[in-house]
Amino acid sequence: MTFSMVTRYAHSPEDIRHYSTEQMREQFLMPTLFSKGDILLTYTYNDRMIFGGVTPSEQALEIKLDKGLGVNYFLERRELGIINIGGTGSLTIDGEKVEMVQHDGYYVGKGTKQVLFESIDANDPAKFYVVSTPAHKKYPNKKLPFANALAKPLGDQEHMNKRTIYKYIDASQMDTCQLQMGYTVLEPGSAWNTMPAHTHARRMETYMYCEFAEPETKVFHIMGTPAETKHIVVANEQAVVNPSWSVHCGVATTRYAFIWAMCGENQTYDDMDAVAMDQLK
C-alpha cells in the first residue's frame, strides 16, 4: 500500500508566463490518482485544499494525517467530500458502514474521527475521489446519492457545450464550511465545459477529468489569465489545480466528464467573472 501526499505551492500569474510545458505539467497536473491499494493525494497551497484518489483493493484504506497537518487526526479541522467513480464500495464512518455505488457521494463533517474506504470486489475496485478543505464548524455527515444531486442542464449542441452539472455539495442544499463539489457530464459531440470562460478570484478550483469515451481521448485543459492562456493535455483520471486568477475550460476529442471542487471566500456558485471572448488571448 502506498500513501503519498505531494505538495504544490501557489503561483502568481506572472510566475507561469515563462513556464515550459514540462513545468506547467509538474506544477498543475496530478498524473496519477487511482492505483489499486493506494492513497495518492495532493496538498495545494491554493486555499489548502487536499485532493486525490483512494482505491481500496483487498484491504480497507484510511487517510491517516496528523502531525503533517499539526492535528491529532485528519478531519479534526477539515471537512471531506467524496465521489466514487469506480466499482461498488463502502465507507465506514466512525463505525457506521454505508454502501457507495458508482457516482454516490458523501459529505463528511469536521470532527469525524475515522473514515474507512473499502471495495466490494478487488477486481473492480471502488475509486473514491476525495477533496478536503479547512473547516471551522461541524456539519452533519450526509450521503449524497447521484439521484439526489441538483442537476443543471446547460449549453447546446450548436455551441458544442451541451452538458449537465450535477451539484453534490452545494450551499443551497446543505451546510458545508466552504467545500463545494459536483460532477459535470458532457453530451457526445460537446466539449467545452464552460464558455465564455470565467474566473472567480474568490475561489480556487480543482478538476478531475474522467470517463473518457475512448482510451486515446485527451482533454486540452485551458488555463492562465484571460490575456495569456496556456493549456495542459490531460489523460483520463488525471486532475489539475486551478488558481483563482485562472480561466478554466476543457476541450477533448470525445465525450468526457469531470469532477470539480471549489473553496475560498464564498459559496456562491454563480459568483463568476465572465471573460468576453475578445479578451481571451
Ligand SMILES: O=C(O)C(=O)C[C@H](O)C(=O)CO
Ligand atoms: O460545466 C461547467 O460549466 C462547470 O462545471 C463549471 C464549474 O463547475 C465551474 O467552473 C464552477 O465555477
Ligand SMILES: [Zn+2]
Ligand atoms: Zn469556475
